[in-house]
Amino acid sequence: MKIMSINAGSSSLKFSLFEMDTKTCIASGYFERVTMEGSFYTIKYQGEKIREEVDMPNHMIAVEILLDRLGSLDIIQSLDEIEGVGHRLAHGSSKYKSSALITDELMEDFKSYTELAPLHIPANILGIEAIRKALPDVAMVGVFDTSFHQTLDVTKYIYPVPYEWYKKYGIRKYGFHGTSYRYICEQIPRLLGKDEYKAIICHLGSGASIAAVKNGKCIDTSMGFTPVVGVMMGTRSGDIDPSILPFIMKKEDKTIEEVMDDLNKKSGFLGLSECSNDFRDIYKGVQEGSEQCQLAFDKFVQTVVNYIATYYVELDGADVICFTAGLGENASEARCAIMEKLSCLGVRLDQKANEVRGEEIKISSDDSSILCFVVPTNEELMIAEDTLSLIGE
Numbered sequence: 001m002k003i004m005s006i007n008a009g010s011s012s013l014k015f016s017l018f019e020m021d022t023k024t025c026i027a028s029g030y031f032e033r034v035t036m037e038g039s040f041y042t043i044k045y046q047g048e049k050i051r052e053e054v055d056m057p058n059h060m061i062a063v064e065i066l067l068d069r070l071g072s073l074d075i076i077q078s079l080d081e082i083e084g085v086g087h088r089l090a091h092g093s094s095k096y097k098s099s100a101l102i103t104d105e106l107m108e109d110f111k112s113y114t115e116l117a118p119l120h121i122p123a124n125i126l127g128i129e130a131i132r133k134a135l136p137d138v139a140m141v142g143v144f145d146t147s148f149h150q151t152l153d154v155t156k157y158i159y160p161v162p163y164e165w166y167k168k169y170g171i172r173k174y175g176f177h178g179t180s181y182r183y184i185c186e187q188i189p190r191l192l193g194k195d196e197y198k199a200i201i202c203h204l205g206s207g208a209s210i211a212a213v214k215n216g217k218c219i220d221t222s223m224g225f226t227p228v229v230g231v232m233m234g235t236r237s238g239d240i241d242p243s244i245l246p247f248i249m250k251k252e253d254k255t256i257e258e259v260m261d262d263l264n265k266k267s268g269f270l271g272l273s274e275c276s277n278d279f280r281d282i283y284k285g286v287q288e289g290s291e292q293c294q295l296a297f298d299k300f301v302q303t304v305v306n307y308i309a310t311y312y313v314e315l316d317g318a319d320v321i322c323f324t325a326g327l328g329e330n331a332s333e334a335r336c337a338i339m340e341k342l343s344c345l346g347v348r349l350d351q352k353a354n355e356v357r358g359e360e361i362k363i364s365s366d367d368s369s370i371l372c373f374v375v376p377t378n379e380e381l382m383i384a385e386d387t388l389s390l391i392g393e
């Protein structure tokens with residue numbers, strides 16, 4: 001049985017096609033610059049990467065091209081082979097505590113959440129509508145980034161602001177990257193050889209967050225009402241004092257939207273280094289002696305360490321720390337710096353194991369008080385698995 005997972009962004013569309021009998025990804029691809037000039041796609045299939053520049057003025061056309069190429073590249077013989085499509089959805093508010101079949105009711109709810117994720121939700125909707133048009137009979141499932149964090153206790157999700165804001169507008173911590181956390185949580189019992197555990201999971205990609213998890217249940221997470229807070233990220237600031245906003249608005253004669261844009265797109269690694277949002281460039285800068293790249297590196301490490309320390313206390317100890325996503329899986333230098341700062345908790349690094357990039361491996365030494373692992377995430381497979389289980393019901 002074949003299931004497709006879709007992640008639609010404002011100008012992009014990622015897909016993965018899985019054979020669920022074997023849980024293998026048959027083909028995957030990335031359609032970029034959709035709605036813009038110079039649009040192109042890449043499709044990976046049977047070890048090859050196919051790239052084509054093709055005009056994609058909107059998401060409907062991107063999906064039409066995707067489905068056409070699945071046939072012309074002989075990846076599938078007929079569209080009927082695709083029995084379900086799972087969509088990564090940016091926000092499920094407080095209502096969606098798990099993935100759900102995409103129905104008219106879900107679509108209405110989802111549209112009403114647009115204010116909560118104004119950049120992502122309209123793009124997700126375009127993705128759903130494009131698939132619905134091209135494959136009108138296929139069952140579709142929505143997999144929410146926020147669902148995993150719905151188990152948070154009120155003391156963790158409430159902000160100490162006028163309570164009315166929560167009651168009237170749903171101002172609370174929602175948390176993100178939930179699909180990735182769920183995937184990692186499915187791996188942890190196998191890694192530890194037991195079902196009961198306390199874990200601190202560091203999802204460190206361009207967007208980065210950390211979660212404290214007990215026996216698969218989320219206890220706390222670093223992102224909040226939106227994904228701009230928590231640890232420092234590629235272009236997002238992470239936690240800052242909100243009074244900086246009106247101060248900069250006055251000084252720079254900027255609107256609130258412009259300052260928020262600075263916090264979302266011009267801060268983090270990019271903001272501090274003034275050269276790049278990509279960790280690889282930052283680390284190259286560190287090696288070449290750039291003081292600002294060193295500052296960006298050190299600040300990132302510090303914010304991650306602070307959250308790990310907080311969650312260690314919140315969980316009353318930890319059995320395991322997992323590193324995942326692009327930076328977490330690959331940036332051995334960042335992992336090393338983070339783990340060294342945790343030595344007061346008894347964390348010890350296995351230098352040799354830590355040199356491995358992008359593979360599941362234990363990176364703590366045998367005398368470490370907390371097991372530390374690199375665990376590659378697979379959000380796409382998680383989406384496909386949710387889709388399979390919901391369309392089978």
Ligand code: ADP
Nearest residue numbers: 204205206207277278279280325326327330331
């Ligand atoms: P997202 O999915 O949020 O866009 P990713 O999970 O792809 O982000 O992570 C992107 C981050 O991972 C970037 O900062 C990038 O520099 C870092 N990264 C990717 N590959 C490597 C590598 N080989 N070594 C170090 N960092 C890497």
